[in-house]
Amino acid sequence: MLSYRGSIADNVLLAQELLSGYNQKKLPPRCTIKVDLQKAYDMVDWDYLLAVLRLFRFPTRFIVWVEQCITTASFSISLNGNIHGFFTSTRGLRQGDPLSPYLFVLVMESLHLLIKHKFRLMVISSTIGDAKSWALLTSVLRMIYYYFSKPTSTLPRFYMTFYRILESFQVYMLMLRKARSSIDNSKLSLADCAPLILKIEARIAGWNQLKLTYAGRTQLIKSVLSSIHQYWCSVFILPKGVIKTIDAKLRNFLWRGGTESGGYKVAWEQVCKPTAQGGLGIRKFQTMNNALMGKHLWQILKKKTDSIWVSWITKYKLRHGTLWAANDKEGSWIWKKLLKLRHQLIKGIRFQVGDGTDFKLWLDPWHPDGTLIHRYPHGPLVTGLSLDSPLSTVIVDGQWNWPSEYHIDINEIITKLPAIHGGAADNILWKSSSGTYSTKDAYEVFSDPCSSVEWASLFHGPFHTPRHKFILWLAILERMSTLDKPWCNPTNQGCVLCDGTQIETHNHLFFGCSYTKTILHIIGRNLRFPWPYMDWKLGITWASRRWRGTHLINASHRALLAAVVYYTWKERKQQNLPRNIY
Structure with a gap:
């Protein structure tokens, strides 16, 4: 235990x-028991607990106090909002009592000692077919049943039934299931x-x-x-x-x-x-x-x-x-x-060289080139330093001290040596301000590298509405269900917001359409919202560079752009279209 x-x-x-490798045939027979304690606190027998306290020679007065604590507990039931009655228990420990965990540990320790004593009395045989091992197992199960249950309760009867089933077994061997x-x-x-x-x-x-x-x-x-x-x-x-x-x-x-x-x-x-x-x-x-x-x-x-x-x-x-x-x-x-x-993982780790006693010279990736034995496989032979040499082998008085006869590979190692933190032990730090591992930082390390996009700044700020941001995101990626998309397959691809002579595309809808351009002009005049009236992608690039930072005006312009795009698309959806696609 x-x-x-x-x-x-x-x-x-x-x-x-x-x-x-538990199921290897060349190994001797073995048995593993998984002990699952169900409602363990509620099943502790009071007489057994008091006997354990006396066995461990606790003072008599302390035992009397413990007896009063565990035997005087009473319970009530809340039924339809009303508290009904108080009834006493016949076993178990108080839930939430600071003393209960310590008492339970004593009970488990005694169980451990009893099982250990049984195993000392009877050694498990490694001969297949020998009954001694199973006799020991059934003896232990019988002992657990005797000390931890009462024959009048429902759950121990289940355990006794399980024990009787096990007792009738004659062949004992582990079968790893396909499931x-x-x-x-x-x-x-x-x-x-x-x-x-x-x-x-x-x-x-x-x-x-x-x-x-x-x-x-x-x-x-x-x-x-x-x-x-x-x-x-x-x-x-x-x-x-x-x-x-x-x-x-x-x-x-x-x-x-x-x-x-x-x-x-x-x-x-x-x-x-x-x-x-x-x-x-x-x-x-x-x-x-x-x-x-x-x-x-x-x-x-x-x-x-x-x-x-x-x-x-x-x-x-x-x-x-x-x-x-x-x-x-x-x-x-x-x-x-x-x-x-x-x-x-190594991409997020920073090695701090100290006295060199904890790092391996050839096997640990403390060097900027990584693990030296992979980069310079002949290094141990050239330097005469064994494969499992600690890094301290080449550190003397806080300074690097490599062998005097250099090889071209060794020269490459020496030119990139990291600084030594004298007087300190070797340390491994995470590449973050705290130096400790965090799931957030590790997620970035384990993610595939990808460059940032300039227009991501348009989604920053406190004034954004989430649904507006999502539609703006789709519009920037040009993944809205405009009529020029192959999956829409309409009979007429003309824009439904203007005269319909031009194909509905993202570039037309935002904001080359005469209808949306007029609305944007009114908004710009009343709210001083500037827009360059250029190609949609060029306009997004312009806005990304123009409305940066946390300034109140820039933040409001970013939120207003998202709102204009959202309501423009909402108006377009409300038209009588063959397919009302979001």
Whole structure:
């Protein structure tokens, strides 16, 4: 039994490692028991707890106080808004009592000692078919039943039935099912992730009857749907099939308001870009998964002491090696997947060289050129410094001290050496102001590089209405359903706002049309709203450069442009068209 301050993710990751290769035939027979304590506080027997306190030699007065605390609890029921009665309990600990966790720990410690004593009395045999192992298991189950349940209660009777079923078994061996669980050594499947997908579908189904705008759906995706999978993404590297399925459901909800496919105006890759790069800022599922899982690698690099999984990896996987030299072909599937994220993770890491005792000379990427053994594979042979040499081998009195006989490769290394922080230990920092790993910063690191767009500044400011911004975004990308688009396929492509002699395009509608030009002229005259009356794309470029910054006038001009575009398109939709397409 281990005592540590860990997380659920630690438990899942550690289970993956412990069950790695569990079904290999060349290994001796083994058995794993998953103990799930249901309503554990409510099932603690008072007599047993008091006996444990006496066993651990607590003072008699203290035991009497504890007995009064746990046996005098009474409860009431709220029925139709009224409190009814008070009734006492016959077992269990008070919920919310600061003393209860400590008492429960004592009970669990005694259970641990009892099980440990049983295993000392009877050693598990490694011979297939031998009954000693199963006798030990049934003995332990009988002991757990005896100490932790009462035969008059419903739940212990279920346990007793389960125990009798196990007791009748004659063959004991592990069979890994094809329908794999999430903690064995097999990859996750689409069926394993069905609860996540169903939860997203259920949430979307609850919004089907609402007449949500594009802006409203975007906000729900960012704030609600994107948070549902946070736990899954922080524990598992999800299969590509699952990611594609969830992306498809979010995409369908954005453009259709439900689960139906089709009607996509903008590619999902563009939608998931940051606003500065011309997207809506919806976080990409795959990238978010990598950013959340990358935190586990960061904890290994920082040698997090309160993580049992990090301690396990450091001792049994890395041993005296380094994360950057770990073999990504061995270990559990989740470990191999994590190691494949190293080449992206390193883009956000900054190595601070100190005394050189914690960094490996050839295996750690402390140098600007990266891991030296990859760049200069003959380095150990040329310098005579072994492959696992620490960086301190070439540091003396806080100064670099490389071998005197230089090779051309070594000269290239020396010319790019980073500064040494004398008197300090080696340190690994994140490339941020705080120096610590954050999911937000990691998401940018794991995202594909993309240049910013100049017109993104048009969406800044406090006066914008979300639905106006969304329509302006579509108009700038020229993805509105104007009549010149192939999917509209109207019999007449003429503009319905003017005389209809010109084809309805984005350039015509904003603001080459005589109707929209007149409206814009009136707005400009009354509100002093300047517009250059040029090509639509050139006009957007002009406005992006002219209305920058946080000045009140510039911010109001940006919001006014979005409002004019929105109401222009709304007026166009209200005309008698063959197809009323948003």
